[in-house]
Amino acid sequence: MLTKTLLKEIPADCAAEIKALFGERFSISPPILDHHGRDESPYPLLAPQAVVFANTTEEVAALVKICDRFEVPIIPFGAGTSLEGHILPIHGGIALDLNNMNRVIAIHPEDMMVTVEPAVRRKQLNAELKDTGYFFPVDPGADASIGGMCATRASGTNAVRYGTMRENVLALTVVTASGEIIRTGTQAKKSSAGYDLTRLFVGSEGTLGIITEITLKIYPQPEEIAAAICSFSSVTEAVNAVIEVIQMGIPVARVELVDELAIAAINQHSKLSLKPSPTLFFEFIGSPHSVQEQAQHAQEIVKTHGGQDFEWAIHPEDRARLWHARHNAYFACLQLQAGCRIINTDVCVPISKLAQCIDETRKDLDGSWIKAPILGHVGDGNYHVLLVIDPDKPEDFQEAERLNAAIVQRALRLGGTCTGEHGVGMHKIDFLVDEHGAAAIDVMRTIKQALDPKNILNPGKMIRV
Amino acid sequence: MLTKTLLKEIPADCAAEIKALFGERFSISPPILDHHGRDESPYPLLAPQAVVFANTTEEVAALVKICDRFEVPIIPFGAGTSLEGHILPIHGGIALDLNNMNRVIAIHPEDMMVTVEPAVRRKQLNAELKDTGYFFPVDPGADASIGGMCATRASGTNAVRYGTMRENVLALTVVTASGEIIRTGTQAKKSSAGYDLTRLFVGSEGTLGIITEITLKIYPQPEEIAAAICSFSSVTEAVNAVIEVIQMGIPVARVELVDELAIAAINQHSKLSLKPSPTLFFEFIGSPHSVQEQAQHAQEIVKTHGGQDFEWAIHPEDRARLWHARHNAYFACLQLQAGCRIINTDVCVPISKLAQCIDETRKDLDGSWIKAPILGHVGDGNYHVLLVIDPDKPEDFQEAERLNAAIVQRALRLGGTCTGEHGVGMHKIDFLVDEHGAAAIDVMRTIKQALDPKNILNPGKMIRV
Numbered sequence: 001m002l003t004k005t006l007l008k009e010i011p012a013d014c015a016a017e018i019k020a021l022f023g024e025r026f027s028i029s030p031p032i033l034d035h036h037g038r039d040e041s042p043y044p045l046l047a048p049q050a051v052v053f054a055n056t057t058e059e060v061a062a063l064v065k066i067c068d069r070f071e072v073p074i075i076p077f078g079a080g081t082s083l084e085g086h087i088l089p090i091h092g093g094i095a096l097d098l099n100n101m102n103r104v105i106a107i108h109p110e111d112m113m114v115t116v117e118p119a120v121r122r123k124q125l126n127a128e129l130k131d132t133g134y135f136f137p138v139d140p141g142a143d144a145s146i147g148g149m150c151a152t153r154a155s156g157t158n159a160v161r162y163g164t165m166r167e168n169v170l171a172l173t174v175v176t177a178s179g180e181i182i183r184t185g186t187q188a189k190k191s192s193a194g195y196d197l198t199r200l201f202v203g204s205e206g207t208l209g210i211i212t213e214i215t216l217k218i219y220p221q222p223e224e225i226a227a228a229i230c231s232f233s234s235v236t237e238a239v240n241a242v243i244e245v246i247q248m249g250i251p252v253a254r255v256e257l258v259d260e261l262a263i264a265a266i267n268q269h270s271k272l273s274l275k276p277s278p279t280l281f282f283e284f285i286g287s288p289h290s291v292q293e294q295a296q297h298a299q300e301i302v303k304t305h306g307g308q309d310f311e312w313a314i315h316p317e318d319r320a321r322l323w324h325a326r327h328n329a330y331f332a333c334l335q336l337q338a339g340c341r342i343i344n345t346d347v348c349v350p351i352s353k354l355a356q357c358i359d360e361t362r363k364d365l366d367g368s369w370i371k372a373p374i375l376g377h378v379g380d381g382n383y384h385v386l387l388v389i390d391p392d393k394p395e396d397f398q399e400a401e402r403l404n405a406a407i408v409q410r411a412l413r414l415g416g417t418c419t420g421e422h423g424v425g426m427h428k429i430d431f432l433v434d435e436h437g438a439a440a441i442d443v444m445r446t447i448k449q450a451l452d453p454k455n456i457l458n459p460g461k462m463i464r465v
Numbered sequence: 466m467l468t469k470t471l472l473k474e475i476p477a478d479c480a481a482e483i484k485a486l487f488g489e490r491f492s493i494s495p496p497i498l499d500h501h502g503r504d505e506s507p508y509p510l511l512a513p514q515a516v517v518f519a520n521t522t523e524e525v526a527a528l529v530k531i532c533d534r535f536e537v538p539i540i541p542f543g544a545g546t547s548l549e550g551h552i553l554p555i556h557g558g559i560a561l562d563l564n565n566m567n568r569v570i571a572i573h574p575e576d577m578m579v580t581v582e583p584a585v586r587r588k589q590l591n592a593e594l595k596d597t598g599y600f601f602p603v604d605p606g607a608d609a610s611i612g613g614m615c616a617t618r619a620s621g622t623n624a625v626r627y628g629t630m631r632e633n634v635l636a637l638t639v640v641t642a643s644g645e646i647i648r649t650g651t652q653a654k655k656s657s658a659g660y661d662l663t664r665l666f667v668g669s670e671g672t673l674g675i676i677t678e679i680t681l682k683i684y685p686q687p688e689e690i691a692a693a694i695c696s697f698s699s700v701t702e703a704v705n706a707v708i709e710v711i712q713m714g715i716p717v718a719r720v721e722l723v724d725e726l727a728i729a730a731i732n733q734h735s736k737l738s739l740k741p742s743p744t745l746f747f748e749f750i751g752s753p754h755s756v757q758e759q760a761q762h763a764q765e766i767v768k769t770h771g772g773q774d775f776e777w778a779i780h781p782e783d784r785a786r787l788w789h790a791r792h793n794a795y796f797a798c799l800q801l802q803a804g805c806r807i808i809n810t811d812v813c814v815p816i817s818k819l820a821q822c823i824d825e826t827r828k829d830l831d832g833s834w835i836k837a838p839i840l841g842h843v844g845d846g847n848y849h850v851l852l853v854i855d856p857d858k859p860e861d862f863q864e865a866e867r868l869n870a871a872i873v874q875r876a877l878r879l880g881g882t883c884t885g886e887h888g889v890g891m892h893k894i895d896f897l898v899d900e901h902g903a904a905a906i907d908v909m910r911t912i913k914q915a916l917d918p919k920n921i922l923n924p925g926k927m928i929r930v
Contacts, residue, residue, distance in 0.1 A: 109712075200665055417651045423657040
C-alpha cells in the first residue's frame with residue numbers, strides 16, 4: 001500500500017544543524033518515531049526519520065530554513081487524528097511535532113475572537129473559554145488540534161449552524177516553505193484586501209505552509225439548549241425529514257443521522273438502550289422561546305415523515321450523554337469486530353440529493369460482506385459509511401475500497417464532493433482529480449509548485465507533483 | 466495620477482484574430498471605448514484600446530488564448546461600479562465586456578443555491594428569485610454585477626447577518642490566464658477537497674482569472690421584517706450602542722450608521738425630513754416573535770447609550786423608503802458640492818476598536834476643509850468616510866489622500882484592514898503592503914506570477930509584479 005522507495009535518509013549535516021538548534025527536542029528514538037508514524041487512518045505504521053519538537057514560530061521557521069537547504073521533507077504533527085493518512089512520511093523526512101505550542105494566546109470576548117497556538121485541542125479551547133460566556137463551535141468529534149482542523153478544513157456536528165473552519169478562521173501565522181513568517185488576515189471581521197491567503201492555507205493539509213498561530217471566531221454560549229432524538233423505520237424517512245427541516249430554514253444547531261447498525265454499536269459501547277433503528281439526533285439553541293419554536297416546528301415535520309418517539313433531553317447531563325454517545329460512534333463501531341480497522345467514507349452532496357445518495361449506497365452495502373454502519377452530519381448533506389475491515393485480509397481492503405470508490409463516484413455524479421471534512425491526504429488524491437478535473441488540478445499544482453518549489457512540505461499528500 | 470507610458474498598442478494580427486471571432490462584438494468605436502474607461506472612482510477617463518463583448522465562457526477562453534499569445538492585457542468589465550479604479554486599463558489592452566452574459570442559469574431552491582452568469586445584477590437576481598421564496602442577501606448598495614461582487618469580495622449592509630461574498634459563493638467557473646476553463650467547488654455545502662480555489666478567485670479583482678459563472682447561496686425570505694431608526698447626539702454614542710448590540714449576540718439583519726452630514730444630504734436627495742443627527746438604521750428579521758424579541762432587546766441597549774426617537778418602519782413601503790435613502794447616501798453626498806467627486810475610504814476594524822477609530826478620524830476630519838460625511842456598516846466594524854473633492858483642485862485630491870492615509874494607518878494600528886469591501890484596485894496597492902507585510906505580499910505575488918506569468922489579467926491592480 002505504501003511505497004518506501006522514495007524515502008531518503010536525512011543528511012548527517014542537516015541532522016547536526018537541527019540538533020544544534022533543538023538539542024534533545026530533536027529525536028531519533030524508535031518509540032518516538034513510531035508514535036509519529038501512525039494516525040487514525042487504516043494505513044500501517046510508517047515512521048519518520050526524525051522528530052523535532054518546536055516551541056515557537058521562530059523555531060519552526062529556523063527548522064524549515066534548514067530543511068529547505070537540504071531538501072528534507074517536513075510533516076507537521078498535532079493530535080494525530082487524521083483519517084486519511086495526512087501525517088505519514090511517505091517521502092521520509094522529519095515529523096514536526098507542534099504539541100509544545102499549545103497555549104491559548106489571547107481571548108478577545110469583546111471582538112468574539114481568540115488566538116491560539118496550533119496544538120491547542122478543541123476541548124482544551126472550550127474549557128479555557130468556558131467562563132467567558134463564549135465558545136468555539138467547530139467540533140469534528142475527535143479531540144483534534146486546532147492546527148490540524150485548519151489543515152483539513154474540518155467541520156463536524158455544529159457546522160450546519162456555525163459553518164466549518166473555512167468560515168471560522170479569521171487569520172493565521174504561517175511559516176512558508178522558504179522559512180519566512182507571514183501573517184494572513186487581520187482582526188477585522190471582513191476584508192477585501194488582497195488574495196485570501198487565510199482560506200488558501202485552511203485546507204491545504206500542510207502542503208503549502210506550516211500554520212503556527214490561528215485567530216478564530218468565537219460565539220456566545222447559547223442561552224438555551226435542547227436536544228432530542230427521534231427514530232424512523234428507514235434511513236430514507238429520516239433523511240427526508242432532515243431535508244425538509246433544512247429547507248424550511250429552521251436554524252438547527254445539529255442534526256445527525258445514526259443508522260440502526262451504528263445505534264447497536266453505540267448502545268453496546270456507551271451502555272445505552274436506544275431503539276435500534278435509524279435515528280436523528282437534534283440540537284436546538286437560542287432564546288427559550290426560539291428553541292421552543294424551532295423544536296415544535298421540527299417535531300411537526302419529523303412526524304409527517306414517520307418519525308416516532310421524539311424524546312427530549314433537556315437536562316445538561318442527559319444531553320451530554322447523548323452527544324457523548326454520538327461522538328464516540330466511531331470508536332463504538334471499531335468494536336463491532338475484534339481487531340478491526342475502519343475505512344471511513346466522507347462524501348457530501350447537495351441536500352436535495354442526500355436521500356437518493358444514501359439509498360443507493362445502502363443497496364451497494366447490502367450486497368457486500370463488509371459491515372458498514374452509516375453516520376451523517378445530514379443537515380449539511382455529509383455522511384460517513386464506516387467500512388469495518390480486518391486489516392489482515394487484503395480482500396477486505398479491496399472490497400472496502402471498491403465500495404468507497406462507488407460512494408465517491410455517486411456523490412460526484414450528484415454534484416457533491418469526495419470529502420466533506422476529512423481531507424484528501426493520501427487516500428483521495430485520484431478522487432480529487434475526478435472531482436475537479438485536470439485543468440483545475442493543474443491550477444492547484446501550479447500553486448503548490450510556486451509556493452513549495454522543492455516539495456518539502458508534507459510531500460505526496462493531496463496532489464501529485 | 467495615471468501613467469500612460471506603459472500603454473502598448475494591440476498588434477494588428479491580434480486585433481484581426483479577435484475580429485474574426487467576434488465580428489461586430491469587437492469594437493474600437495471611441496464612445497464605446499470611453500464607456501469602458503471610467504468607473505465610480507475619482508480617477509479620470511482612461512479608455513481601453515478595444516472592447517470585446519463575449520457571450521459565453523468558451524468565447525472568453527478563446528479571447529484569452531489569443532491575448533495570451535500576443536501578451537495583450539484583458540480587463541473584465543461588468544457594471545462599472547468599482548470605487549477603486551479596478552476597470553481602468555492602465556497598461557492598455559482590451560476591456561472584456563461581460564454584459565451579454567446576464568442570465569440566471571439555474572435556481573435550486575431545494576438546495577438553496579442559484580447559478581448565474583457574471584453580468585447578472587444584484588437587483589435582477591432578487592427580482593428573478595422573488596417568487597421562489599428565497600433571496601440573495603449580499604448588497605453593496607450599488608446595483609453591481611455578481612461577477613464584479615465576486616472579484617472585489619463585496620459585502621454591504623446585510624453582511625453583519627449573512628456574511629460577504631467570501632461566505633456566499635459556493636462554486637465558480639473561471640477562465641485562467643492560459644485560456645483553460647476550470648470549475649472550482651461543487652454544489653455541496655462544504656468540502657475539504659483540495660485548495661480552496663473558490664476563495665482564491667473571490668477577491669482577486671480579475672488578476673488571476675476571469676469569472677464566467679457563479680453558484681451562490683440563497684436564503685429563505687424572512688417571515689417578518691422590521692426596520693427602525695434612532696438618533697444620537699454623537700457618533701460615539703451611536704457606535705457604542707452598536708458595539709453592545711453585536712456583543713450581546715442580537716442577530717440584527719442590518720445596522721448602519723449615518724452621520725449628521727450624510728443625513729442632511731439624504732434629506733435633500735430623498736426628500737425626507739430625518740433629524741439631522743448621527744443616526745442608526747436597524748433591520749430585524751425572523752419569526753414575528755423573534756423580531757419582537759430582538760427589537761426590544763436592541764431598543765433597551767440603544768436607550769442606555771442615549772439613543773432617542775426610536776422610530777419604527779413596519780410597512781414595506783416605509784421600510785423601502787428608508788433603505789432606499791440609505792442606499793442612495795453615496796449619490797446624495799455627491800450633491801453636497803456642485804461637480805464634486807468622492808474619494809471613499811473603506812477601513813474595517815475589530816468592533817471593540819470602532820468607537821475609538823471613528824472618534825479619532827472625526828477629529829482629523831474636523832481639522833480639514835474637505836467635507837466628509839461618514840457612513841458605516843458598523844455591525845461589522847466597517848465605515849466609509851466620503852471625502853468630497855473638487856476634481857479640478859489638485860489640493861483637494863492631495864488633502865483627501867492625506868486624510869485617507871491617516872484613516873488607513875489608524876485602522877491598521879487597531880488591528881484592522883485597509884479595505885472592508887471595496888477592494889484594492891489601483892488605490893490601495895501600497896496600503897496592502899502596509900497591511901500584510903512584505904513577506905505575505907511576496908506570497909501573493911508568487912501566486913499571481915505562477916497563475917498569470919505574462920501578467921495579462923487586469924495588470925497593475927492589487928499587486929505590483
